Amino acid sequence: MGRYDLEYPKEAINTIKRENDRAVYALKTIHEIVNSCQILHVSFNTPSQPFPVILPMIGQMGSFERPSADIGDPLDLYLHGYVSSRIMNLGRGAEEGMPVCVAASHVDGLVLALSSFSHSYNYRSTVLFGHASLVNDEEERMYAMELITNSVVPDRWRHTRLPPTKAELQSTGILKVRIASGSAKIRTGGAHDERHDMENQDLQDKVWTGVVPVQQTMGEPVPSTYNRIDVPGYMSEFIKDFNTDNTQYALDVTKD
């Protein structure tokens, strides 16, 4: 895009009121949080129950119409699931799309202050609202399956057995969420306390304050019983970058 960062418009549903200095509406930031989350939490209502239902799902932002779209462009969310699952059946039945909420969250640190009530997390969290419907176009389904597989390990798709079998395609459902609205909330920085605690010398001599960085890391790959080859470069590069980047980010945000 270059010139400016697109934002989701602030409306009743997505406007962050509490600690709104942590609020972000930029598509780029929101989409990056979604795409870096290994599990998304997808909420929807069913006709027969008073409770909303949350499903943990794998998903990824993308654009089938314009696959070269930037992460900060308007994108759709593709979700992957078993074809006969409840959410897929509801997505199939909903003409306008089923209203869903999708959440993606990372914990980046434990923020420990003098008072329990000034404790916090460093975190990146985002929520998207949209309408989910089942994708029927075979080409778009293939686009989404490749997108989602490559979100687990970049470049994995073309290193697996292709093309998919008929049975594989038949058992896999793809939901597309047209995004209606979204927002993110991000907390970075060190511990903070109220003045009356900061002036309490005894307290300061007693309580450790600061940030414990938290990050997801990957260990050494463990080969299957039938594996025959060494860990390929595209995998080891990814694991190394994943660990380095996550550790660095969690450390970077420990300071104001």
Place this chain on the structure above:
Amino acid sequence: MGRYDLEYPKEAINTIKRENDRAVYALKTIHEIVNSCQILHVSFNTPSQPFPVILPMIGQMGSFERPSADIGDPLDLYLHGYVSSRIMNLGRGAEEGMPVCVAASHVDGLVLALSSFSHSYNYRSTVLFGHASLVNDEEERMYAMELITNSVVPDRWRHTRLPPTKAELQSTGILKVRIASGSAKIRTGGAHDERHDMENQDLQDKVWTGVVPVQQTMGEPVPSTYNRIDVPGYMSEFIKDFNTDNTQYALDVTKD
């Protein structure tokens, strides 16, 4: 409990149909997943929007009536939030409690197979359904605040400035979710493929298969600008155990 493990009864809302060999209904397993999750995703409906809303929140299973209750006993879920937030206002208004769904998920590994469609995660995920209402009893509120603070770092509460100030208590809302139903889904083990792929020698010579362990880890604590003391033992013990246990679990489940 000793003699047997209590289970949430299987009903329409919580019965897992897909891959039901991965389903778990034991309270102990479900509560342990919830209590080990740093962020819970809480879904609820609002009167004014077609979309369910998901909030990332901090929470913990416990029993105010019987604080010594075992993790496998019937427990309530306590959630912590800002007192004037939307969910707190809805919880205040709902006489019978507001219907909510709470999800807790851990990714434990990337399971990489010959076919993209046989890829999976090792994971532990759980979903609880229940009715949330605001806690008004001051003693129960204190119980929940201590419970939740100690879930971030065990034993932290009594190492911070106590008692809470009036302003702190007034600005903190506690929601209690009476659990109606729940289930968990757990995947462990190595990669698996269909026979036709296993018999494809060229494919096996080309595709790496196995599990990449994934775990949350904590880094070296970074002191605040005003911190004066060394990292205390209760913190360093916790961080060491957290890292060792998570790494070991992710590694243990890479094998069948």
